[in-house]
Amino acid sequence: xxxxxxxxxxxNLIDDPDKExxxxxxxxxxxxxxxxxxxxxxxxxNTPDGIxxxxxxxxxxxxxxxxxxxxxxxxxxxxxxxxxxGALLVARYQYPNLITNTVNQEIEKIRRxxxxxxxxxxxxxxxxxxxxxxxxxxxxxxxVEVSYQHPEEFLINKVIETKRGNAIVNGILYQMLCQMLDLxxxxxxxxxxxxxxxxxxxxxxxxxxxxxANNSIHFYIDPINGHVYTHKDVESYFKKIGVAYSASYFKxxxxxxxxxxxxxELAKCFNDDASQYKHTxxxxxxxxxxxx
Numbered sequence: 001x002x003x004x005x006x007x008x009x010x011x012n013l014i015d016d017p018d019k020e021x022x023x024x025x026x027x028x029x030x031x032x033x034x035x036x037x038x039x040x041x042x043x044x045x046n047t048p049d050g051i052x053x054x055x056x057x058x059x060x061x062x063x064x065x066x067x068x069x070x071x072x073x074x075x076x077x078x079x080x081x082x083x084x085x086g087a088l089l090v091a092r093y094q095y096p097n098l099i100t101n102t103v104n105q106e107i108e109k110i111r112r113x114x115x116x117x118x119x120x121x122x123x124x125x126x127x128x129x130x131x132x133x134x135x136x137x138x139x140x141x142x143x144v145e146v147s148y149q150h151p152e153e154f155l156i157n158k159v160i161e162t163k164r165g166n167a168i169v170n171g172i173l174y175q176m177l178c179q180m181l182d183l184x185x186x187x188x189x190x191x192x193x194x195x196x197x198x199x200x201x202x203x204x205x206x207x208x209x210x211x212x213a214n215n216s217i218h219f220y221i222d223p224i225n226g227h228v229y230t231h232k233d234v235e236s237y238f239k240k241i242g243v244a245y246s247a248s249y250f251k252x253x254x255x256x257x258x259x260x261x262x263x264x265e266l267a268k269c270f271n272d273d274a275s276q277y278k279h280t281x282x283x284x285x286x287x288x289x290x291x292x
Contacts, residue, residue: 007036011043014059015052022055030062037063064096065281072288076256083176086259087156087169090266093282098157106160107173110139111180118181124198124218125228127183132226135174139163143170143224146194151269154262167194168265171223172258185221186252190234191243196221197250217250260289 006028013025029036037060044056071089075081084107092098117130135141144153146166152158156172159165165173171187171194178185184199200216220229238245253261267282 007032007039011039014043014055015047015049026059026062029059030066034063034067065093068092068096069285069288072285075259076289081255081259083172083179083255083258084156086255087172087176087262090259090262091155091157093266093278093285094151094155095157100157103157103160107176107180110135111177113138114177115181128185128198128219128221128226128228131174131177131181131183135177136226141165141170141173143167145224146265148265148268148271151266154266154269167222167224168262171196172262174221174223174226175258187258188217188220188250189253190237190249192241193237194223195229195234196223197252199252256289260286263289 010025010029013021014029016022016025029040040056040060040063044053044060047053047056068089071092075086075089084104088098088100088103114131114134117134118127122130140163142164144150144164144166146168147153152162153164153166154169156165156169159169159173174196175185175187184201185196186199188195188197197217197220200218217231219231220234221227222229235245263282263286267279267286270276270278270282
């Protein structure tokens with residue numbers, strides 16, 4: 001009963017014009033956690049004042065962000081670092097009430113369609129050709145150049161919904177499907193490109209300490225269109241951009257590093273004064289994922 005009275009009093013103080021009062025009230029509201037969001041939503045619906053509604057929206061955002069920080073902390077400490085789970089956490093920054101069933105069902109549908117076409121007699125290139133045909137042609141996924149004017153293209157739920165994503169998220173989807181199908185395809189850290197590589201199955205491609213990763217790569221895959229590149233193509237690319245060849249570029253990125261990179265890239269979509277706080281929050285989430 002005492003708690004109910006306090007919540008009611010806090011709701012009445014949200015419209016206080018004094019900045020210090022509002023900050024004190026806000027901190028107390030946030031301390032209640034996500035369970036107080038229905039109270040805030042009800043207040044928003046019954047408040048005609050646009051300024052007060054904006055305050056309520058920011059409070060709801062703070063509560064969701066606080067919850068998301070806890071989720072990312074758990075993700076960082078987990079042993080699995082599941083790529084889909086990480087990509088969904090990133091999407092929840094913009095869509096805190098995201099229902100994941102649709103995303104999971106679509107990915108499973110694509111995985112099954114590819115699995116039905118695979119067999120143990122196929123070469124590595126034939127396997128990738130099947131993945132490309134199912135993903136890009138049958139399911140009609142399209143890729144666009146990375147644009148920081150379109151944050152939705154960094155969010156896996158929106159990419160699944162529109163079948164249109166940038167090289168980063170389409171690359172995440174591509175690697176995710178390959179992992180589900182036991183195909184040794186992983187993202188590598190090529191400068192200024194988001195590129196996938198098909199590793200020799202005898203190579204411990206999950207071992208970040210290997211120095212001969214380049215020697216264990218059969219070929220490279222562009223997640224924009226599934227185009228396959230040879231070692232000679234990649235060597236030419238390094239010469240073109242004037243970057244020295246280094247073995248470190250050919251080591252597979254860990255799932256956690258990929259999610260960290262996705263957060264950092266999404267943050268670049270929010271650089272104007274009105275959304276600068278989102279840039280700061282996303283970088284904070286990225287920094288929570290320790291390097292491995």
